[in-house]
Every structure is written in structure tokens, then in C-alpha cells.
Amino acid sequence: MKLTTKLLAATAIMSASAVSAVELEVTHWWTSGGEAAAVSKFAEAWNATGNTWIDGAIAGSGGTARPIIISRILGGDPMAATQLNHGRQAEELIEAGLMLDLTDVAEAGGWKDIVNPSSLLDSCTLDGRIYCVPVNIHSAQWLWLSHDAYEKAGVPVPTNWNEFVASAPALEAAGLVPLAMGQQGWQQNLAFGAITIAVAGLDAWRDVTVNKNADTARGPEYTAVFQAVADARELARGSNVQDWNQATNMVITGMAGAQLMGDWAQGEFSVAQQVEGQDYSCLPGLGLNAILDTGGDAFYFPVNDDPEITAAQKELAALLISPEVQVSFNLAKGSLPVRGDIDMAAANGCMQKGLGILADGGILPSGDQSLSADTQTQIEDLMAEFWSGDMPAAEAQARYADLIAAAD
Amino acid sequence: MSVVEQTGGQRAAKARKPMRLFRNPMAKIASIPMILTAMVVFVGGTLWTVVHSFTDSRLLPRLNWVGLDQYERLWDTPRWLISISNLALYGVCSLVLTLTIGFVLAALLDRKIRFESAFRTIFLYPFALSFVVTGIAWQWILNPDFGLQSLVQGWGWESFAFDPLNDPDTVMFGLLIAGIWQGSGLIMCIMLAGLRGIDEDIWKAARVDGIGTVKTYIRIIIPMMRPVFITALVLIASGIIKLYDLVVAQTNGGPGISSEVPAKYVIEYMFRAQNLGQGFAASTMMLVSVIIILIPWAYLEFGGKKNG
Numbered sequence: 001m002k003l004t005t006k007l008l009a010a011t012a013i014m015s016a017s018a019v020s021a022v023e024l025e026v027t028h029w030w031t032s033g034g035e036a037a038a039v040s041k042f043a044e045a046w047n048a049t050g051n052t053w054i055d056g057a058i059a060g061s062g063g064t065a066r067p068i069i070i071s072r073i074l075g076g077d078p079m080a081a082t083q084l085n086h087g088r089q090a091e092e093l094i095e096a097g098l099m100l101d102l103t104d105v106a107e108a109g110g111w112k113d114i115v116n117p118s119s120l121l122d123s124c125t126l127d128g129r130i131y132c133v134p135v136n137i138h139s140a141q142w143l144w145l146s147h148d149a150y151e152k153a154g155v156p157v158p159t160n161w162n163e164f165v166a167s168a169p170a171l172e173a174a175g176l177v178p179l180a181m182g183q184q185g186w187q188q189n190l191a192f193g194a195i196t197i198a199v200a201g202l203d204a205w206r207d208v209t210v211n212k213n214a215d216t217a218r219g220p221e222y223t224a225v226f227q228a229v230a231d232a233r234e235l236a237r238g239s240n241v242q243d244w245n246q247a248t249n250m251v252i253t254g255m256a257g258a259q260l261m262g263d264w265a266q267g268e269f270s271v272a273q274q275v276e277g278q279d280y281s282c283l284p285g286l287g288l289n290a291i292l293d294t295g296g297d298a299f300y301f302p303v304n305d306d307p308e309i310t311a312a313q314k315e316l317a318a319l320l321i322s323p324e325v326q327v328s329f330n331l332a333k334g335s336l337p338v339r340g341d342i343d344m345a346a347a348n349g350c351m352q353k354g355l356g357i358l359a360d361g362g363i364l365p366s367g368d369q370s371l372s373a374d375t376q377t378q379i380e381d382l383m384a385e386f387w388s389g390d391m392p393a394a395e396a397q398a399r400y401a402d403l404i405a406a407a408d
Numbered sequence: 409m410s411v412v413e414q415t416g417g418q419r420a421a422k423a424r425k426p427m428r429l430f431r432n433p434m435a436k437i438a439s440i441p442m443i444l445t446a447m448v449v450f451v452g453g454t455l456w457t458v459v460h461s462f463t464d465s466r467l468l469p470r471l472n473w474v475g476l477d478q479y480e481r482l483w484d485t486p487r488w489l490i491s492i493s494n495l496a497l498y499g500v501c502s503l504v505l506t507l508t509i510g511f512v513l514a515a516l517l518d519r520k521i522r523f524e525s526a527f528r529t530i531f532l533y534p535f536a537l538s539f540v541v542t543g544i545a546w547q548w549i550l551n552p553d554f555g556l557q558s559l560v561q562g563w564g565w566e567s568f569a570f571d572p573l574n575d576p577d578t579v580m581f582g583l584l585i586a587g588i589w590q591g592s593g594l595i596m597c598i599m600l601a602g603l604r605g606i607d608e609d610i611w612k613a614a615r616v617d618g619i620g621t622v623k624t625y626i627r628i629i630i631p632m633m634r635p636v637f638i639t640a641l642v643l644i645a646s647g648i649i650k651l652y653d654l655v656v657a658q659t660n661g662g663p664g665i666s667s668e669v670p671a672k673y674v675i676e677y678m679f680r681a682q683n684l685g686q687g688f689a690a691s692t693m694m695l696v697s698v699i700i701i702l703i704p705w706a707y708l709e710f711g712g713k714k715n716g
Contacts, residue, residue, distance in 0.1 A: 047641055063680050066680075067680075070467065077452060089593060091467075091683070092466060092467040093467070093470050095469060129709075183663055183664075184660070221678070242660070242662075372466075372684070373680065373682040374677075377676065377677065377680055377681035378681070381486075383667055384662070384664045384665050385486065385664045385665045386664075387664065388662065388665075388666065389664055399486075
């Protein structure tokens with residue numbers, strides 16, 4: 001009885017306060033420990049303005065959440081705001097007029113001058129109008145190394161990809177798996193992308209991924225890439241885990257020498273209370289090319305009939321990119337902030353390395369920004385087939401070039 | 409009952425033929441909602457899907473015709489070809505083994521053994537689990553590090569190796585084990601019901617004629633159980649075509665793409681790759697393959713009777 005009264009009172013208070021404030025439902029797929037902590041920074045900041053954040057977390061990865069989010073928008077039951085990876089995923093929704101135009105907010109906030117790199121804002125732009133707020137930068141080109149494993153093998157910790165490949169026999173001799181690799185297409189595609197940038201260099205990568213030049217994909221630079229990936233495939237033979245964090249765990253426990261994974265792997269090392277430079281090392285751009293891609297997350301605001309909600313949506317958009325919120329969110333998330341004018345002194349060694357590369361302009365657009373989801377899926381399928389079987393490097397290269405030629 | 413109705417119907421038809429449509433009007437009115445659902449949802453949805461498979465629809469459906477492009481791409485995609493051959497392998501093995509195991513279990517239970525209901529419960533129990541639970545459970549059982557392999561090795565047979573899920577050549581058999589384990593209990597129950605429907609006098613007659621038990625089953629009982637076999641066949645076949653959740657839970661298509669199935673291709677190209685046209689083309693091909701199997705069967709089953 002007492003509980004019921006309390007609940008009733010709580011409901012009454014909540015509904016009373018809701019009269020003055022606007023409730024915004026926000027969907028996202030940040031459900032792991034670190035991610036949930038990060039999203040609560042957004043919620044706190046929004047609630048502090050007197051409005052109400054209704055959390056619509058969708059469990060599972062983006063692959064699970066995106067169809068749900070998109071079908072809700074298409075079905076005429078839009079949420080007030082939603083996370084998506086900026087890039088081409090929302091292109092058609094914008095073209096269909098389902099997303100709120102944020103150009104006036106962007107101009108008022110001077111986003112053009114503060115968003116660094118500017119390509120993030122370009123991904124939110126269609127025909128000169130801005131439709132999303134970038135909130136963080138995630139990069140994929142990182143090699144994570146286990147000091148423990150190298151101690152067991154009795155060789156020094158490598159400082160780049162070539163040294164790592166050379167050190168692999170010593171690791172194998174010590175009974176360790178040189179390269180931890182989760183058996184999922186997107187992880188294998190991520191490794192392929194990271195090796196491409198390290199081996200083929202930026203120009204060849206840009207020509208293939210951005211300009212979709214299939215001749216370059218058939219050329220000698222990419223032959224070297226596929227040879228390197230075929231070598232990496234042999235190094236990852238003993239790795240039968242599925243999820244990326246299981247693979248990261250192999251590095252943490254010293255069962256594997258290294259893993260190719262994005263900067264979100266950082267969170268796993270922090271949770272395991274490992275110290276950068278002492279228990280593990282990170283090599284952005286695999287230690288060869290100090291270049292990171294600038295994928296990440298952005299918030300979109302589906303069009304709404306209620307003018308009050310539309311005003312609140314714009315208010316939230318401005319809040320997400322404000323300096324204080326950017327700092328608190330990205331420190332919790334382990335990602336890099338989208339604006340270059342804020343102080344991130346509290347970040348750890350790996351994040352500082354990333355910030356340094358960002359400040360030097362060593363950036364490139366992510367695959368999400370250049371290739372459609374359709375092409376990405378086809379390449380992931382190819383990579384899954386290549387990594388798990390015995391497909392010759394030349395055959396994989398030919399098929400990759402065909403996919404690039406057919407890409408739109 | 410059907411015999412009575414049929415003769416009654418024939419008599420009525422002879423008397424006033426055009427009124428046949430209005431016979432038993434209440435039953436027909438009652439079935440209108442279901443007829444509408446079938447027409448709009450199933451037939452309408454199917455036509456809509458087939459039509460859109462000839463367009464270049466991406467995230468949103470649109471009528472921008474591209475002819476057979478989606479189908480050409482589909483049949484050039486290695487993943488689709490692997491999916492088809494996987495389904496064929498799984499389908500044939502599953503059909504034969506489920507029917508055989510289901511019938512043998514039912515026949516054994518029908519020999520008036522002790523604790524029949526206990527055995528029946530045990531065999532039917534897996535069917536109470538969803539495919540997702542089945543898939544996860546068998547993923548663990550077949551895991552070489554803490555499943556069956558390590559158990560047998562722990563008993564002292566050190567060289568024992570049984571790791572079907574991590575080998576592209578054998579992964580479909582790993583799925584098959586789980587599928588049969590889950591499905592054969594239900595088929596057993598249906599078969600058992602069929603066996604119980606066989607008149608005791610048939611058995612007595614066979615015994616008087618001195619026909620052996622196995623021969624009686626094969627020559628007399630099984631032909632008499634034809635309708636039961638058809639029911640079991642339809643149940644198994646529909647389970648094969650929609651095979652999806654077991655794969656997602658147990659292997660997620662891996663290793664690589666060696667255990668992919670058509671339904672998974674459809675879902676992933678429609679939603680993950682945001683290419684509706686490609687997904688529709690694949691689902692249309694699934695429909696076509698079902699029709700190719702169904703039409704000769706329907707012809708034999710229903711068309712043959714008119715002649716005979």
C-alpha cells in the first residue's frame with residue numbers, strides 16, 4: 001500500500017513538472033557500461049535545462065537498432081531525436097523530407113567554424129542544408145598490443161605493423177595467437193581497412209573508396225594490401241572468438257599479441273584496469289601512417305508537427321555540441337570531441353595520441369561516409385569469406401574491384 | 409462426415425446448380441475476414457514484393473524500373489549461391505532424418521513399452537524450446553573448449569576431435585544436429601497418433617498371415633499412414649524454408665559465410681544493407697522455389713484423383 005501511494009505521488013510530481021517542460025524521447029544503441037555512462041551525461045545536461053529526457057535505448061548493435069529506428073520514422077511514429085552514424089545511412093530519409101532542417105541552429109552556433117574536422121559537418125549536409133549534429137569521432141585504425149604476451153615471447157613490443165608481423169613467429173613459438181580476430185564480417189572489414197591505409201597509403205585509399213576507381217583497386221598498391229591481409233589471416237588462424245570484446249580480452253589476458261580494433265577497445269582496457277604504456281600499447285594508424293578516419297555518431301531530429309517539440313529539438317541540438325557537454329560526454333565514451341576548441345587535458349595517453357593526429361590534420365572520411373550501406377555489406381560478406389577460408393589474395397582483390405566498380 | 413456432405417452437395421448441385429455459392433451462407437460470412445486477410449496480406453503483399461523486386465528500391469520502396477538487374481546481381485553473388493546450396497543440403501538431410509527418426513521413435517513407443525508417457529515427454533521436450541535457445545544450447549555443446557569434445561577428452565580419449573561449427577565443410581551438419589534434435593519429437597508425436605489410428609484388426613490379420621513386424625510396418629502400416637506423412641512433410645518443409653533463427657543463434661552464418669541461408673540474406677539485404685530491391689528479389693526467388701516444389705505435388709495430389 002505504502003509503495004503504491006509513493007508511486008502515485010511520484011507520478012503526480014512527474015506529470016506536474018511535465019506541464020512546464022518538454023519531454024523528448026531520444027533513441028540510441030549505447031547500452032554497454034561505458035556507453036550508458038556517456039549517454040547519461042547528455043540526459044543530465046538536458047534535464048538541467050528544465051526539460052525531460054526520455055531514454056529510448058535499443059539493445060543490440062547499430063545493425064539491430066537502425067531498422068527499428070528507421071521503421072518508426074517511416075511508420076509515422078517518430079522519436080524526438082535519434083542517434084545514427086553520420087554518413088549515408090539517413091540520406092534517403094532526408095531526401096524524403098522526414099528530418100528536421102537544423103541550418104538556422106548551425107548558423108547561430110557557428111558550427112562551420114568550430115566543428116573539426118569539417119568533413120563531419122559535410123556528412124550532415126545535403127544540398128547546403130544541415131540535418132544532424134555530430135557528437136563524437138570514432139576511428140578504426142588502431143593496433144592494440146599486449147605487453148604481457150611480448151614478455152612471454154621474449155621480444156620487444158613492436159612500434160608498427162611491419163615489426164608486429166616480424167615478431168609473429170616468436171609469439172607463435174611461445175604458444176600464443178599473434179593476432180586476435182573476432183569472426184564477424186565487420187571486424188574483418190575493419191582490419192582490412194586499417195591495413196589498407198597503412199600499406200597502400202592515403203592516395204590509393206582515397207582513389208578507391210571515395211572516387212570508386214576500380215582500376216586502382218586492381219593495381220599493384222592493392223595487390224600489396226591483399227597480400228598483407230592474407231598474411232594477417234594466417235596470423236589470426238588460432239583465434240576462434242566471435243565478438244570484438246572477446247578478442248580484446250585475449251589481448252588483455254596476454255593470450256594474443258595484438259588486435260586490430262577501433263578506439264572503443266580502450267573502454268575494455270580501462271574496465272580491466274590496465275595502464276596504457278605499461279600493460280598495453282596503442283598504435284594509431286598501425287604506427288605506419290599517422291592517419292585516423294573520422295566516423296562517429298550523430299543525432300538526427302525527425303520532423304514533428306508540434307511547434308513546441310520542434311523548438312525543443314533545436315534547443316537540444318545546440319546543447320549536444322556545447323563545450324561542457326562535449327567534454328563530459330567524450331571523456332566517458334572514450335571518443336574524441338567534434339570541436340577543436342575545448343580542453344581535453346583529462347584524457348589518457350591513447351586519446352591524447354588521437355587528439356594530436358586530429359590537430360595535425362591526419363584525417364580521412366570513414367567508410368560509412370563514402371560507401372553506401374549496400375556496398376559496405378557486400379564488402380563485409382567478401383571479407384568474412386576471405387578471412388575464414390583459403391581464398392587466394394588475387395581472387396579476393398578481383399572481387400573487391402568488381403564491388404567497387406558497381407558501387408554507387 | 410465428408411462423404412455425407414459430398415453426396416448431399418452433389419444432389420443439391422444437380423437440383424439447382426447456380427445456388428451452390430450461397431449454400432451455408434453463415435459459414436461463408438464468417439470466413440470473410442480470413443479471406444480478406446489472405447487476399448490483402450498474403451496475396452497482395454506477395455504481389456507488391458514481386459513488383460518491387462524489379463525496381464532499384466533502396467531504403468524506401470520506389471517504382472524506378474531496372475528490369476532483371478536485381479536478379480542478375482543476386483545470381484552473381486557467391487553468398488546467395490552458398491545460401492541456396494546450404495539450404496538444399498540442410499533440407500534433404502533434415503527431411504529424411506526427421507521423418508525416419510520420428511517414425512522409428514513412434515514405432516518403438518507403439519510397441520506397448522513401459523513408461524511410454526515419460527519417454528514421450530522427454531522426446532517432445534526439445535520442441536518446447538525456441539530455435540534461439542536450441543541454437544545457443546548447441547553452440548555451447550559443440551564448443552570444443554567446454555562442450556562435448558573437452559568432455560570426451562576429459563574421460564581419457566585425448567585424440568577425440570569433434571568441432572563441426574568451426575569448420576566450413578561441416579558447419580551445416582552442426583546445424584542439422586540441432587534442428588533434428590528440436591524437430592523430431594513433434595514428428596514422433598504426429599506419427600504416434602497416426603499409429604494409434606491403425607485398427608488393431610489389421611495387426612491381427614497380419615499376424616494370422618504370418619507377416620513379420622518390420623514387413624507389416626513397411627508394407628501395410630506406412631501406406632495406410634499416408635495423410636499423417638503428408639502432414640509431417642508439410643510441417644518439416646515449412647520449417648526448412650524459413651530456417652533463420654537457428655542459424656543466427658548458433659553460427660550467425662559463420663565461419664565466414666559458410667552457413668548462410670536464404671532467409672538471412674533477405675533480411676540482411678533489406679535492413680542492414682538498406683537495399684530493398686535486392687532483398688525482394690531474393691525473397692521472390694524463395695517463393696519461386698517453393699512453387700516449383702509445390703505445383704507438381706499439388707498436381708499429383710489433387711489433379712490425379714479426377715482422372716482416377
